Structure formats: structure tokens, C-alpha cells
Amino acid sequence: xxxxxxxxxxxxxxxxxxxxxxxxxxxxxxxxxxxxxxxxxxxxxxxxxxxxxxxxxxxxxxxxxxxxxxxxxxxxxxxxxxxxxxxxxxxxxxxxxxxxxxxxxxxxxxxxxxxxxxxxxxxxxxxxxxxxxxxxxxxxxxxxxxxxxxxxxxxxxxxxxxxxxxxxxxxxxxxxxxxxxxxxxxxxxxxxxxxxxxxxxxxxxxxxxxxxxxxxxxxxxxxxxxxxxxxxxxxxxxxxxxxxxxxxxxxxxxxxxxxxxxxxxxxxxxxxxxxxxxxxxxxxxxxxxxxxxxxxxxxxxxxxxxxxxxxxxxxxxxxxxxxxxxxxxxxxxxxxxxxxxxxxxxxxxx
Numbered sequence: 336x337x338x339x340x341x342x343x344x345x346x347x348x349x350x351x352x353x354x355x356x357x358x359x360x361x362x363x364x365x366x367x368x369x370x371x372x373x374x375x376x377x378x379x380x381x382x383x384x385x386x387x388x389x390x391x392x393x394x395x396x397x398x399x400x401x402x403x404x405x406x407x408x409x410x411x412x413x414x415x416x417x418x419x420x421x422x423x424x425x426x427x428x429x430x431x432x433x434x435x436x437x438x439x440x441x442x443x444x445x446x447x448x449x450x451x452x453x454x455x456x457x458x459x460x461x462x463x464x465x466x467x468x469x470x471x472x473x474x475x476x477x478x479x480x481x482x483x484x485x486x487x488x489x490x491x492x493x494x495x496x497x498x499x500x501x502x503x504x505x506x507x508x509x510x511x512x513x514x515x516x517x518x519x520x521x522x523x524x525x526x527x528x529x530x531x532x533x534x535x536x537x538x539x540x541x542x543x544x545x546x547x548x549x550x551x552x553x554x555x556x557x558x559x560x561x562x563x564x565x566x567x568x569x570x571x572x573x574x575x576x577x578x579x580x581x582x583x584x585x586x587x588x589x590x591x592x593x594x595x596x597x598x599x600x601x602x603x604x605x606x607x608x609x610x611x612x613x614x615x616x617x618x619x620x621x622x623x624x625x626x627x628x629x630x631x632x633x634x635x636x637x638x639x640x641x642x643x644x645x646x647x648x649x650x651x652x653x654x655x656x657x658x659x660x661x662x663x664x665x666x667x668x669x670x671x672x673x674x675x676x677x678x679x680x681x682x683x684x685x
Contacts, residue, residue, distance in 0.1 A: 339400030341375040347391040347398075348373075361390065410436070410443055417449045421456060423684040424644035429453035430462075437469070444481075447473045451488070456640040466492060483509065513544075535580040542576045545569065559603045566596055587639070590619035590647055594655050601660040610669045613656070617673040620647040624680060641684065649681030 348358060355369040362383060371377035379387060388395045413436040420429035433450035440446055451469050454462035470489040474482045486505055493502035510516055522534050549569040553562050570592055576582075597612035624646050643650070656674050664670045 340378060340398060341373055343398055343400060344387070345373045347393065351391060362386065406440070410440055410446060413440075413446060414449065417446075417453065421449075421453060421640045424641040426453055426456045426640075426642060430457075442476060444473045444476050447476075448485070452640040455492070456642045458642055460496065463492075463496060535582075538576045539580055539582055542573055545572060559599055563596070563599050563603070566592065566599065587619075587623045587647060590616045590623060590651065593619060594651055598655070598658065598660060601663070604663070606664050606667070609661070609664050610667060613661075613664075613670060613673050616651055616655075617648075617677055620651055620677065621680065623647045644683040646680070646682055646684050648677040652677035652681055 348355070355373070356366050358369045359366040362379070364379075368377065368379075372379055384395050384398065388398045391398070413432070417429050417433050417436065420426075420432065430450065430453045433446060433453050436446045437443070437450050447469050451466055451473070454466050454469075467489065470485055470492070473485045474489070477485065486508060490502055490505045490509075493499075493505065513519065518537060518540075522530055522537065525533050546569065549565055553565050556562050556565065593612045593616035597609050597616060600608040600612060645653070652674065656670075656677065661670065
């Protein structure tokens with residue numbers, strides 16, 4: 336019997352102003368039995384359920400929470416299916432399914448979030464209005480603390496689309512400064528395992544914030560040498576934090592960092608380091624291909640909003656190694672080996 340029954344039974348008993356003793360008298364059971372029904376230690380006999388439901392003027396399904404349980408099962412199935420579509424780069428199918436799920440469950444913020452992720456993965460302004468409306472719906476459905484990540488996501492979209500006024504308006508709804516928040520200082524008052532867990536979590540969050548800040552800086556920095564220094568420093572800090580927290584970067588993160596370094600070295604005319612990082616990116620892409628093909632049967636756990644059904648080797652081969660800045664190493668044996676390996680492993684994700 337569903338654990339939902341215990342809470343529902345207790346709620347209905349109080350709404351009808353009945354004591355446990357009165358319920359026990361009505362159904363000829365001990366008060367201790369009624370107490371166990373409410374704590375979930377035990378449940379009434381099946382033949383009593385229609386009579387309990389009749390007393391409270393509800394259906395047996397309402398009493399057991401059958402509809403809620405079925406809804407949870409269905410939203411979990413929707414979540415898994417949408418995630419797996421995103422894993423495999425089938426953004427169009429993911430959008431269609433997420434729209435249907437969000438319409439069926441209009442108060443389920445998780446399904447609305449997946450719809451935003453699916454539309455954002457397309458990298459197309461076609462869905463701009465819908466992305467904004469869906470994000471605002473999530474924010475309005477959430478309490479302030481829960482809404483912060485969605486406010487930041489919408490803020491990034493506004494900035495991407497050049498909607499500076501809307502972005503500034505949204506910024507004004509965020510906490511003023513990280514430095515003066517409790518997050519970096521909580522470790523000063525914690526002890527033992529709680530302290531260690533807090534420090535690890537804070538460092539992981541700081542790593543992702545640092546990634547965003549440094550990547551944004553690199554994008555606008557003018558000097559190639561400075562870009563190279565920043566990217567190397569960023570990777571060193573990421574690896575340091577990963578070694579402390581035990582959380583390793585995904586192969587895809589390494590692959591894109593390495594190919595970015597290769598392109599910067601190619602721009603700087605450093606052939607040897609260009610080849611070194613092309614080789615590193617190629618190696619990481621092989622791991623990523625295996626990982627992405629192993630979708631999690633329980634919840635689509637390899638979830639990543641992948642914008643194309645092309646796998647990572649295909650992207651590295653077609654979108655990166657075909658660039659003209661590699662022309663000075665294109666006839667090198669090491670480059671040709673990577674190029675052919677990526678090309679031969681290029682295929683659609685499963």
C-alpha cells in the first residue's frame with residue numbers, strides 16, 4: 336500500500352475533527368492500530384479501505400494517492416525519454432515530447448526546464464519567445480531560492496540575444512555579491528564530515544563559475560599568448576579542484592579544451608603544440624563516444640543537451656580540423672592519423 340495513505344489519512348481525520356480513538360471505535364480496531372496507520376508502520380486491511388473512503392467522502396484512489404503515484408511514474412518516464420533524446424542530439428524530437436509533457440503537467444518545473452534545454456540546444460532564435468516565456472513560467476512557479484538558477488539561465492539568454500535592458504532588469508533580482516554571501520564562509524563554522532562535504536561542494540560550484548568567467552574573458556582577449564596562458568591556468572585550477580573533490584571532468588570538457596588550445600597554438604604558429612593538443616582532443620573524444628552511447632536506463636543519466644546527432648569525433652573532424660589554421664600541419668603524419676581516426680569514428684549517436 337502506498338506510503339501516501341498515511342499522510343492523507345491523517346489529513347482527512349483532522350479535517351473531519353475526528354480523534355484516533357473515535358476512528359478506532361468506528362472500525363472496531365485498537366487506537367494503536369490507527370496510530371500505526373498514520374505513522375506508516377502498518378496499514379488497514381484491504382476490506383476496510385472502501386469504508387474509510389466512504390467515511391471521509393473520497394474515493395479509494397484518492398485515499399491511496401493512486402493518481403499522484405501514476406503521475407509521478409509518468410513524469411519520470413517523460414524525463415528519461417526527453418533526456419535520452421537530448422543525449423543523442425535529437426533536439427527536434429526532444430522539443431516535441433517536452434512540449435507535450437509540459438502541457439500535460441503545467442506545474443511540473445522539471446519538465447518545463449527540459450523544454451528550455453531542448454530549445455536552447457538548437458542554438459536558433461526561432462524559439463526565443465518560447466524560451467523566454469517558459470523560463471518566466473518556471474521562475475513564477477518556483478520559490479525565490481529555487482528560481483535563482485533559472486533566473487541566471489534566462490539572463491544568459493537575454494545577453495546572448497542582445498536584450499541588455501531585460502538582462503539588467505533580471506540582474507537586479509539576484510543577490511548582490513557572492514563574496515558577502517554565506518556560501519564561501521559556511522566552512523568556518525562547520526566540523527568533520529559536514530565541513531568536508533561543504534568545502535567540496537563549494538569548490539565544485541566555484542570551478543563552474545570560474546569556467547564561465549575565464550571563458551568569457553578569453554573570448555574577448557586580443558593577445559594569443561594571453562589567451563593561451565588563461566586557458567592553461569583554467570585547466571590547471573579545474574584539475575586541482577577535481578583532485579581534491581574526486582569529481583573528474585567529463586571527456587567532452589577535456590576534448591573541447593584541448594581542441595581550443597590546439598587552435599590557439601596553430602594561430603600562434605607553434606606546430607608542435609598544435610599537434611600535441613590535436614592528439615589529446617582526439618584521445619578524449621574516443622572516451623566520450625563510448626560514454627554517450629551508454630544511456631542510463633533508469634533516468635537518462637548521461638543527460639547532456641547535445642545540439643546535433645553527430646558524435647564528438649565527427650564534430651572535431653568536420654567543425655575543427657577542417658579549419659584553415661591547421662593548414663601548416665595538415666600534411667604531418669600525426670595530424671593525418673588523428674584526422675583519419677576521427678573521420679572513421681564519425682557517426683550519429685545512438
